[in-house]
Amino acid sequence: xxxxxxxxxxxxxxxxxxxxxxxxxxxxxxxxxxxxxxxxxxxxxxxxxxxxxxxxxxxxxxxxxxxxxxxxxxxxxxxxxxxxxxxxxxxxxxxxxxxxxxxxxxxxxxxxxxxxxxxxxxxxxxxxxxxxxxxxxxxxxxxxxxxxxxxxxxxxxxxxxxxxxxxxxxxxxxxxxxxxxxxxxxxxxxxxxxxxxxxxxxxxxxxxxxxxxxxxxxxxxxxxxxxxxxxxxxxxxxxxxxx
Amino acid sequence: xxxxxxxxxxxxxxxxxxxxxxxxxxxxxxxxxxxxxxxxxxxxxxxxxxxxxxxxxxxxxxxxxxxxxxxxxxxxxxxxxxxxxxxxxxxxxxxxxxxxxxxxxxxxxxxxxxxxxxxxxxxxxxxxxxxxxxxxxxxxxxxxxxxxxxxxxxxxxxxxxxxxxxxxxxxxxxxxxxxxxxxxxxxxxxxxxxxxxxxxxxxxxxxxxxxxxxxxxxxxxxxxxxxxxxxxxxxxxxxxxxx
DNA sequence: CTAATAGTGTCTATTAGACAGTATGTT
DNA sequence: AACATACTGTCTAATAGACACTATTAG
Numbered sequence: 001x002x003x004x005x006x007x008x009x010x011x012x013x014x015x016x017x018x019x020x021x022x023x024x025x026x027x028x029x030x031x032x033x034x035x036x037x038x039x040x041x042x043x044x045x046x047x048x049x050x051x052x053x054x055x056x057x058x059x060x061x062x063x064x065x066x067x068x069x070x071x072x073x074x075x076x077x078x079x080x081x082x083x084x085x086x087x088x089x090x091x092x093x094x095x096x097x098x099x100x101x102x103x104x105x106x107x108x109x110x111x112x113x114x115x116x117x118x119x120x121x122x123x124x125x126x127x128x129x130x131x132x133x134x135x136x137x138x139x140x141x142x143x144x145x146x147x148x149x150x151x152x153x154x155x156x157x158x159x160x161x162x163x164x165x166x167x168x169x170x171x172x173x174x175x176x177x178x179x180x181x182x183x184x185x186x187x188x189x190x191x192x193x194x195x196x197x198x199x200x201x202x203x204x205x206x207x208x209x210x211x212x213x214x215x216x217x218x219x220x221x222x223x224x225x226x227x228x229x230x231x232x233x234x235x236x237x238x239x240x241x242x243x
Numbered sequence: 244x245x246x247x248x249x250x251x252x253x254x255x256x257x258x259x260x261x262x263x264x265x266x267x268x269x270x271x272x273x274x275x276x277x278x279x280x281x282x283x284x285x286x287x288x289x290x291x292x293x294x295x296x297x298x299x300x301x302x303x304x305x306x307x308x309x310x311x312x313x314x315x316x317x318x319x320x321x322x323x324x325x326x327x328x329x330x331x332x333x334x335x336x337x338x339x340x341x342x343x344x345x346x347x348x349x350x351x352x353x354x355x356x357x358x359x360x361x362x363x364x365x366x367x368x369x370x371x372x373x374x375x376x377x378x379x380x381x382x383x384x385x386x387x388x389x390x391x392x393x394x395x396x397x398x399x400x401x402x403x404x405x406x407x408x409x410x411x412x413x414x415x416x417x418x419x420x421x422x423x424x425x426x427x428x429x430x431x432x433x434x435x436x437x438x439x440x441x442x443x444x445x446x447x448x449x450x451x452x453x454x455x456x457x458x459x460x461x462x463x464x465x466x467x468x469x470x471x472x473x474x475x476x477x478x479x480x481x482x483x484x485x486x
Numbered sequence: 487c488t489a490a491t492a493g494t495g496t497c498t499a500t501t502a503g504a505c506a507g508t509a510t511g512t513t
Numbered sequence: 514a515a516c517a518t519a520c521t522g523t524c525t526a527a528t529a530g531a532c533a534c535t536a537t538t539a540g
Contacts, residue, residue, distance in 0.1 A: 021361050029322060031354075049539075066260035084355050085352065085354035111274075120325075226538070227490070229536065229538050232493090290517090430519090431519085448519085449505080450501095470513070470518085472518055473511055497531085497532090498531085500527105506523085506524105507522085510518090513514105
């Protein structure tokens with residue numbers, strides 16, 4: 001995705017121009033990066049026979065400074081002059097949430113004029129997906145999507161979450177992004193529930209099995225002590241995660 | 244897509260903070276918007292019996308200033324402090340190409356550090372689609388995709404075009420965006436050729452007719468003087484263009 | 487045995503792909 | 514008549530949806 005703008009026939013005229021160029025007239029606009037971090041978490045149930053319900057979570061941080069002091073916001077930060085957007089994303093994720101090396105993709109760049117009361121700030125939003133079980137977070141809290149959508153978040157972050165959900169919904173059926181949120185090993189029922197949460201509708205188990213099984217690999221293991229018939233445990237085929 | 248950041252419970256503390264806030268420490272980064280404008284054009288053939296071949300075109304402007312003086316580039320410009328990204332896009336399109344009110348969607352934001360030799364500039368790229376026959380351009384030239392990809396363009400604009408093509412390819416089969424590039428009325432063969440150009444492969448006429456006809460509406464008109472069997476002329480169903 | 491989930495088989499409707507064959511204007 | 518394109522019909526294979534049915538554990 002990087003392309004250096006200097007590996008071209010740059011004549012003496014251009015070099016001369018650049019020697020005297022001074023970035024005097026750029027508009028006083030800042031750029032930030034915000035991360036919408038999704039993960040799936042199991043909420044324990046009381047009934048020993050029932051499966052733990054899972055829910056889709058999002059990572060928010062409490063703002064300690066104005067503006068929107070004490071409101072929750074997406075983790076984000078200003079883009080440094082010598083940082084790519086991805087560099088900023090990684091730095092912000094580590095410093096505000098403790099997460100390193102997680103799957104991320106650019107979502108959308110939000111540029112409305114009044115989105116930040118301090119000054120003009122354009123924000124490039126990224127979606128990040130994590131396996132909550134494999135990572136530790138620090139300084140940020142997981143909220144269910146429903147709660148996060150009901151809360152008033154800082155800036156236009158409610159809007160960002162809406163768009164991120166739409167993107168997830170749109171991509172879940174023709175990509176393998178869900179697996180970035182799944183543990184290394186899981187049952188088909190667990191996977192189906194994640195699909196159902198993201199798509200917001202129930203799926204037929206028989207049809208789901210058939211379509212998804214091409215992407216899965218049997219680990220040979222089974223669940224146990226579940227109070228009902230054990231389930232095969234699968235992993236994502238062609239997975240690149242560490243064992 | 245707009246959300247005003249001020250319709251919230253902003254206490255006296257925040258107001259006080261904002262009164263004294265001075266945007267002193269923003270990074271000296273500028274933001275630009277670049278437009279990848281696609282259209283389809285007919286190239287006349289010599290053989291009276293053959294149909295005119297169509298080709299996918301892209302709109303480029305010749306740079307008159309350093310850097311990349313005399314190179315071709317995508318139409319683009321700096322985002323003004325009181326402009327949204329879409330505002331900038333519209334202004335740039337009108338001033339550099341003469342195009343107004345054309346379909347556009349955000350593509351991707353390019354943020355590598357060295358993409359502009361003058362200073363740090365992050366660029367938000369948009370895809371625009373036009374019916375070339377209905378619009379006049381001024382100050383810009385149409386190039387075939389093949390030519391544009393072979394040329395060395397300013398900045399990372401070759402990369403932007405690559406990404407734009409991928410996006411078009413990805414969306415053509417599950418959206419109706421092609422119709423923004425089509426004239427109001429067209430034959431199925433013409434439409435199929437556009438699909439073939441964008442997808443880079445031949446399609447079977449029978450299958451194409453069947454799948455596409457649900458989106459089309461018969462105008463009742465027919466082509467004539469084509470040197471072969473006339474063709475029905477269709478338009479896009481639920482079209483919003485002006486008659 | 488029962489509750490709860492796991493998993494299979496089958497039927498149907500729809501769709502994509504392939505391809506043969508027919509239709510119709512202009513020169 | 515010949516050319517070039519327009520259009521239709523049919524077969525097949527693959528797929529999605531619906532639903533009934535069987536299987537297996539802990540308690």
